[in-house]
Amino acid sequence: MILALLYKTIFVMIKWFFNQWSKCHPYKTKWVEDLPDPVTKNIVYVIGEKSLPFQVAVACPRKRCQQIVHLDVAPELPNRWFITVHSNETISLHPSIHITSWRCRCHYWLSRGKILWSEAPRIFVPKENEYAP
Numbered sequence: 001m002i003l004a005l006l007y008k009t010i011f012v013m014i015k016w017f018f019n020q021w022s023k024c025h026p027y028k029t030k031w032v033e034d035l036p037d038p039v040t041k042n043i044v045y046v047i048g049e050k051s052l053p054f055q056v057a058v059a060c061p062r063k064r065c066q067q068i069v070h071l072d073v074a075p076e077l078p079n080r081w082f083i084t085v086h087s088n089e090t091i092s093l094h095p096s097i098h099i100t101s102w103r104c105r106c107h108y109w110l111s112r113g114k115i116l117w118s119e120a121p122r123i124f125v126p127k128e129n130e131y132a133p
């Protein structure tokens with residue numbers, strides 16, 4: 001009985017996740033040399049050449065936030081985001097994007113051009129003899 005309820009709950013959660021995923025309109029990727037003055041929402045601007053991008057800029061996906069997020073993706077930088085360009089011209093960024101300004105405070109991932117929101121802040125607590133990422 002409990003096992004059946006657990007399976008049903010997991011199935012409902014997976015179904016909800018994929019429904020949310022499919023409702024989301026993917027962000028378009030635009031390769032530019034310089035960031036345009038009016039930055040359009042739902043567009044990820046990759047600044048630099050296709051062979052060697054050095055920065056990604058995107059408007060915050062929250063409706064009330066007008067902040068432009070600049071992320072360094074240049075390979076020579078030690079603290080940077082990793083960019084993956086997919087065959088359908090969408091991109092994924094790793095690690096997550098965490099805006100901590102007092103107005104916004106949002107945390108999300110950009111995966112294949114879609115926003116995946118973080119439900120709650122995740123805190124990594126290393127076990128004994130384990131290093132933090």
